[in-house]
Amino acid sequence: MDEAEFQRWVRLLETRTGVTVPPERKPFLETGLRRRMRETGHEAYASYYEDLLDGAKGAVEWAALVDHLTVHETHFFRHPPSLQLIRDEWLPGWLASTEAEQTLHALSVGCSTGEEAYTLAMVLDAALSQMVPARRFGITATDVSQSALAVARTAEYPQDRFDEVPQVYRDTAIERLEGGTLRISERLRKRVGFACVNLLHATRAPLRQLDLIYCQNVLIYFARERRGELLDGLARLLRPNGLMVLGPGEVTGWSHPQLRRTGGRQTLAFVRTSKETQA
Ligand SMILES: C[S@@+](CC[C@H](N)C(=O)[O-])C[C@H]1O[C@@H](n2cnc3c(N)ncnc32)[C@H](O)[C@@H]1O
Incomplete structure (x- = not known):
């Protein structure tokens, strides 16, 4: 993923969830995206991005992507x-x-x-x-x-x-x-x-x-x-x-x-x- 593409995804995530992806987390972002792209039959980041912005279908896929890109680590009596x-x-x-x-x-x-x-x-x-x-x-x-x-x-x-x-x-x-x-x-x-x-x-x-x-x-x-x-x-x-x-x-x-x-x-x-x- 080139820098311009990375920044585009960073902005989308930050606008919609507030979650920020610093440069050192780029591999995590790429892995999550590629997994969802494979599962949905996309080869290029650009076409996947466009589909995500596409109305109700995009909203459903967005929810699935968020599951992949958020960290869920937790446990009982954590602090x-x-x-x-x-x-x-x-x-x-x-x-x-x-x-x-x-x-x-x-x-x-x-x-x-x-x-x-x-x-x-x-x-x-x-x-x-x-x-x-x-x-x-x-x-x-x-x-x-x-x-x-x-x-x-x-x-x-x-x-x-x-x-x-x-x-x-x-x-x-x-x-x-x-x-x-x-x-x-x-x-x-x-x-x-x-x-x-x-x-x-x-x-x-x-x-x-x-x-x-x-x-x-x-x-x-x-x-x-x-x-x-x-x-x-x-x-x-x-x-x-x-x-x-x-x-x-x-x-x-x-x-x-x-x-x-x-x-x-x-x-x-x-x-x-x-x-x-x-x-
Ligand atoms: C690391 S877990 C922390 C879980 C728990 N609070 C704990 O301390 O064990 C972070 C959680 O924040 C959620 N999260 C991330 N961005 C969020 C947002 N914009 N709104 C609500 N929850 C969000 C993630 O989905 C994830 O489940």
Whole structure:
């Protein structure tokens, strides 16, 4: 792929998904494109590009290509310090500042195959079901990749993936199906809903006002100058006292007038302080 062709694909991807492809990722882009081109009978990048822009047919192929060009690596309990921050530092204050009947609404952004959302469900369920009366929660989990979301919705994972789940959660979080397959328990599955939402358009999605936004290992794929804008958009979805948890080091120098930094050096998290109505 020559430089002009590479730049054309970089621009298309960046405009449509926000994901940026630096020069060192060119081989990854070429491999993904060639695989889809073989599967769809295209020999030249140019004819494949034209077909991608071609109405409804192009939109279907675009979804398939995005599945090939996005990185879906994830696992249960991926960043324990962030989970500890939620459970031990933020949640007690949130509970004390809200009415008993208020449901906690959480969002997992770029949830991939679902492990992150189900991890949050395990942590929240363990903490909230102990309250008297028990407090309710719901999690919306979003991603741009339809194939990743399809796996997430099955809630079935190979046995070794569950090795990452601490023993204390296993009895309530995991059920064994006939044939030995392991699945997230119904109790947790019914708390999590998955939706195909492009982070670039997250503020246009019908997301309710949120108490917790969890966004890790997603922003790193976006151009640095865009990350701040995306975070400003997510911050607008947060309710007062709501918490936004990012991956440590994923953004530097970003701040927001209505959010204050919270947690220690192992985490990157912000609490919404203002009681002003959201824009
Ligand atoms: C490396 S995975 C991270 C999964 C999970 N958040 C974690 O930390 O384990 C990145 C995910 O971001 C998703 N993604 C990439 N660009 C996106 C976009 N524009 N909107 C929504 N999701 C996106 C990818 O499809 C992928 O599933």
